[in-house]
Amino acid sequence: xxxxxxxTIDYRDAQxxxxxxxxxxxxxTLLAFGSYDFASQVEDGVDRVLFASELYRVDLAWDHQLGDxxxxxxxxxxxxxxSRLVGRRxxxxxxxxxxxxxxxxxxxxxxxxxxxxxxxxxxxADLPSxxxxxxxxxxxxxxxxxxxxxxxxxGWATVLFRPTRKAELMAxxxxxxxxxxxxxxxxxEPRTSFTYEVTPRLxxxxxxxxxxxxxxxxxxxxxxSVGGLPGGLQESFQSSASAEVRLPLELRMAATAFRGVxx
Numbered sequence: 001x002x003x004x005x006x007x008t009i010d011y012r013d014a015q016x017x018x019x020x021x022x023x024x025x026x027x028x029t030l031l032a033f034g035s036y037d038f039a040s041q042v043e044d045g046v047d048r049v050l051f052a053s054e055l056y057r058v059d060l061a062w063d064h065q066l067g068d069x070x071x072x073x074x075x076x077x078x079x080x081x082x083s084r085l086v087g088r089r090x091x092x093x094x095x096x097x098x099x100x101x102x103x104x105x106x107x108x109x110x111x112x113x114x115x116x117x118x119x120x121x122x123x124x125a126d127l128p129s130x131x132x133x134x135x136x137x138x139x140x141x142x143x144x145x146x147x148x149x150x151x152x153x154x155g156w157a158t159v160l161f162r163p164t165r166k167a168e169l170m171a172x173x174x175x176x177x178x179x180x181x182x183x184x185x186x187x188x189e190p191r192t193s194f195t196y197e198v199t200p201r202l203x204x205x206x207x208x209x210x211x212x213x214x215x216x217x218x219x220x221x222x223x224x225s226v227g228g229l230p231g232g233l234q235e236s237f238q239s240s241a242s243a244e245v246r247l248p249l250e251l252r253m254a255a256t257a258f259r260g261v262x263x
Contacts, residue, residue: 053083056079057079059076074098083223092125093124119153158172178233180214185229190209202243236262238258240259
């Protein structure tokens with residue numbers, strides 16, 4: 001405000017985490033966080049909003065130890081997003097997600113993890129009057145910002161293999177099905193990683209995988225999502241290589257090189 005009094009920028013962020021152990025084999029964790037951003041500018045004596053968005057999440061997770069090394073985790077997440085469009089209109093997204101994971105050792109060197117998750121997003125917006133736009137623009141606005149519910153669900157499995165004390169190999173895959181409006185798209189995502197301890201102070205790691213997501217805007221904005229999966233899912237081929245060095249005073253330094261090709 002000292003150098004640009006015509007601008008107003010506000011933001012707030014908050015989070016809290018509470019964990020409770022009802023028994024020696026159980027833990028219940030509650031995590032909540034939120035964020036708010038606002039920017040406006042005074043022009044000709046009128047304060048005009050440039051950007052306004054907010055998002056909130058509440059997550060409840062339960063961890064249970066089945067045996068000495070076998071365990072399960074289940075959780076549910078409730079979310080609410082809102083962003084300002086134009087005028088006094090807003091877009092919002094109410095989301096609900098659930099997940100479960102099971103971990104079991106297969107001997108001393110192999111560990112298996114299996115899980116699944118599902119998420120539903122209920123999108124909506126304050127649309128302009130259909131008489132304020134030509135018919136083609138109104139139909140496109142309704143398609144992009146109109147009420148709809150998007151759903152994605154799938155399962156995954158990961159095998160962790162430790163052939164020696166210094167080496168660790170992970171191989172996994174997941175399969176998802178995306179649904180938006182009248183479009184349905186499946187996605188298969190393999191991934192792998194290899195970690196090796198060169199010396200007690202140096203560890204190297206390489207990772208490779210494929211990831212998918214619904215079509216997205218160049219700049220992600222809460223509560224705004226492209227509906228109908230036009231053009232199918234976005235696909236990214238990702239690779240990375242990293243090195244981590246242990247320093248004195250319990251410090252660590254890491255460097256990572258990565259490459260992603262998105263189609």
